[in-house]
Amino acid sequence: MIRVGIDIGGTFTDLVAVDDEAGKIFTVKVRSTPRFPEIGFREALERLLKNSNYAGGRIGVIIHVGTIGTNLFLGQLGLEKPKVCLITTKGFKDVIEIGRQNRPRLYDVYFTRPSPLVPRQHRLEVNERTAADGSVLTEVREEELQETLSRLREINPDSLVICFLNSYANPHNEEIVKNFMVSRLNIPVFTSYEVDPEHREYERFSTTVVNAVLAPVVSRYINSARKGLETLSIDAPLYIMSSAGGIVDSEEVVARPIVSVESGPAAGVVGASQLSSILGLDRVISLDMGGTTAKAGAVINGKPLVASEMVVGGEVHMGRVIGGTGYPVRVPTIDLAEVSAGGGTIAWVDAAGVLRVGPMSAGADPGPACYGRGGDKPTVTDANLLLGRLGALLGGEMEVYPDMAMQAVKQLADSAGLEVEDACWTILNLANLKMAKAVNLVTLERGLDPRDFTLMAFGGAGPMHAAELAEYLGIDTVVIPPHPGLFSALGLLTTDMRYDFVRGYVSVLDDLTAEKIEEMFRELEDAAVEKLASRGLDPSRGRYTRSMDMRYFGQGYELEITVGRPFNLRDALKNFTDRHRAVYGYTHEGSKVEVTALRLSANYPVEKLNLEDLDDSEDSRRDAARTAYFKDGWVETEIMDKKSVKSEMKGPLIIEEKDTTVVVPPGWHVRKVNASSLLLRRSA
Secondary structure: OEEEEEEEOOOEEEEEEEEOOOOEEEEEEEEOOOOOHHHHHHHHHHHHHHHHOOOHHHEEEEEEEOOHHHHHHOOOOOOOOOOEEEEEEOOOOOHHHHOOOOOOOOOOOOOOOOOOOOOHHHEEEEOOEEOOOOOEEEOOOHHHHHHHHHHHHHHOOOEEEEEOOOOOOOOHHHHHHHHHHHOOOOOOEEEHHHHOOOOOHHHHHHHHHHHHHHHHHHHHHHHHHHHHHHHOOOOOOEEEEOOOOOEEEHHHHHHOHHHHOOOOOHHHHHHHHHHHHHHOOOEEEEEEEOOOOEEEEEEEOOEEOEEOOEEEOOOEEOOEEOOOOOEEEOOOEEOEEEEOOOOOEEEEEOOOOOEEEEEEEOOOOOOOHHHOOOOOOOEHHHHHHHOOOOOOEHHHOEOOOHHHHHHHHHHHHHHHOOOHHHHHHHHHHHHHHHHHHHHHHHHHHHOOOHHHOEEEEEOOOHHHHHHHHHHHHOOOEEEEOOOHHHHHHHHHHHOOEEEEEEEEEEEEOOHHHHHHHHHHHHHHHHHHHHHHHHOOOOHHHOEEEEEEEEEEOOOOOOEEEEEOOOOOHHHHHHHHHHHHHHHHOOOOOOOOEEEEEEEEEEEEOOOOOOHHHOOOOOOOOOOOEEEEEEOOEEEEEEEEOHHHOOOOEEOOEEEEOOOOEEEEOOOEEEEEEOOOEEEEEEOO
């Protein structure tokens, strides 16, 4: 059986295929087609079948990630937001527009909130009410539903959302309305108790609305991808990586597209978590520097850090999306910070004559100036090329044009009053500075010291910047994984299936609530067993992990704390206290502790790639040596392929691989380690 991982990025679409029987691995890298990502998806598969001489029927499974969900909220051309209607409790139809009262820019009198995803004329009210304790005060009437149905038929929406006050405590009224509408309308219907059954009505409403907006677009894309498989005679199941780092079946993504809205950046962190376990590294920072952006994540004891909430479609500042500028979504998501520091990120000079890098990117088309595809803006890739750090691309398959890079950077340098080499060196340092801020967000912001971590760098551009970025952060060790330029696609083949479940429950923790909590956890486990069985999986093979959202009584926000099975109140309180001290630096001894949500992760083991079995060394040497620029100036630098790294070697050194280039600066050493990886260490 051949297992395939496909990662659609902003610049390139990467494919990694593993033939278990022959023990072979195939890699493909093609240009992305941002407006129609399914074209790049199909082209990568076509290239695989051509290069391997395999028939489509030999492919047994395809695991895929893309950015169509994110792109929809960023206003990508060719993607139009579907028409959505909302049915809600009378008097609460403006919840999604009022939102929270936090202002992302406190003194900006011109700031406007993002437009609601459901316009006011498409928000319909019904007279119902459920109390905070779950008791039904007013049940919805069928006569009112008939009137609502008539209005819906006039609007003719693409999908329908049902969000009632306090429905997380009792979904009775939402169930009545859903059953009524499903039997009479031929559109997807989503209820908040199924999508996000937690407290805080704004976040619950927003999550459910975002899910409904995504559903028609994601459904069309999945269907288009499946048709592409049919044209290639591929009859393999299509799986998608979730934002939490597990894989789910495509039917789950069609029903709950929010589970994969940020799946693209997650794959590399998942691969980093497996490799960290193989290499015996307890703390790893993953850095994925591609053509458009750089993403940083943290892995501790082989597990990526996961956040329970994110914002889509908002403004990014210093690596994080600013609250209040987008739409909150409560779904488990690998904790990542993303900055505009990719190979295609454009350098420019502002009105004050200061050189800047980003946030605009040359993308896949036209790309950096050196690609020779019409781009005339200087980028990070152009700077690396002119400083001698970059030679051939894709093992020589893709030609680069130094004269075009020089022309673009020369104009920039003149505007900034710099020499070309100084402008290039400044571009690289500014890109590294941005990536350092992303690393600090996933470490310092979480109470972690980046100096205690190993930096694992991948992506097409990551290994070129890794060592100098590590120096800036005070990190002494860098790991370059196998196939670094395609490592996110590789990571898709290293993880298990994962389904997440949540239940809102707001109560002070004591002996009585402990019994109730154990009962609710068992109900969540029953739901997980039912889910796995419905997918044809053996529930007894599943691994179930429990966690809870906890806070001191009176606090506004929670920490997610892992708890045992069966639930032990004393252990849960100790784990919360320890975590609170690590994150905030203090505890409230003697204060009551409150639970707000219960979470269950069901992980199902599948056959996956063991990175330790890989050997990605290829002969790709082009030059014996060339001059390259480092902090002390131009230095004669040896150029070699990965196979030539026989023992520990001293920098300066450049290792050219087919999918990336590894830069070992002066003062660093490099050697091979397990899993066909490179280990860089800073000299004492």
